[in-house]
Amino acid sequence: MKKIILSLLFVFPTLCLVAQTTDKALILKLLEDQRLAWNQGDVEEYMQGYVKSDSLLYVGKAGPKYGWNNTLNNYKKSYPDKQAMGYLSFDIKDIKILSPDHAFVLGAWKLKREKDEPGGYFTLIVKKINGEWKVISDHSS
Secondary structure (H helix, E strand, O other): OHHHHHHHHHHHHHHHHHHHHHHHHHHHHHHHHHHHHHHOOOHHHHHHHEOOOOOOEEEEOOEEEEOHHHHHHHHHHHOOOHHHHOEEEEEEEEEEEEEOOEEEEEEEEEEEOOOOOOEEEEEEEEEEEOOEEEEEEEEEO
16 A cells, blocks of 8 residues: 555656646647737637636736627727737746646737837736636736
């Protein structure tokens, strides 16, 4: 019995590390899918990375706003066409797995457009919902 318990003590941390590595890769894929959709000028596809809920929280320069539809409408208003959207790039600084179904992401964003190159930072809380990671809170500056 001691051998089984000792074996589990060595195996469990390894399994946790593998799960965290897989989750981080899935979160990076979520962000890459969003980036690709943005660069194709497809705001609605970009929004698929967010939880489709009234509880979605987006905090930008105008303060906190709630709701998937509100966030979509704000993006459409601020970025009415592909030219306004520009070319998006991310620099992911850190992903911390907080629990089996929550993670924290810190990153930088940059848009390359014809006349300017705005950028800033973002923090995300992502949640695994039905096996898929979705952004539930986005604070971008």
